[in-house]
Amino acid sequence: MTKQDLIQEVARSTGFIQLDIKSTVEELLKQIGKSLDLNSNIEIRGFGTFSLRVRKSRPARNLRTGEEVILPERLVPVFKYSATLRKRISSSISHGVKLPSTTIDKNIS
Known part of the structure; x- marks a missing residue:
């Protein structure tokens, strides 16, 4: 699902116009980015x-x-899902939701 798909789905399910949803989603993502810039965790209960x-x-x-090079130490963003989300995903899989197929490039070593 892309950001645009998310905006369309939220607009459809809530009845709000896409422009309002778009600005809300963009502001949410901006605030998450700002918090990470400040090295602050963002906890969304029930999600992660x-x-x-x-x-x-x-x-x-x-x-x-x-040539061998040394990559310097760096900060990377991570997402840890909540127990609630994990249970929801596990439940979906056990009820026959098909997982997307993945392909492995055998040329990568």
Whole structure:
């Protein structure tokens, strides 16, 4: 589901116009981004928590030259879903909801 799909679905289910929903969704995402910029967690009860986690420095390889480089330590955004959301997802799967298929590129090493 894209952001536009989400806006259309919320507008359809609530009866609000898409323009209002769009500005609300964009403001929500902006506020989540601002909180993460301040290294503050965002907890949405019954859904999950957005936070930042430190990814340690690690070696990598420049694919163009083959040269080994060191990627510096950095902050990465993470999402941890709530127990309520986990139960809802598990229930959907056990009731026959088909999962999207995934493809694995065997050329990636």
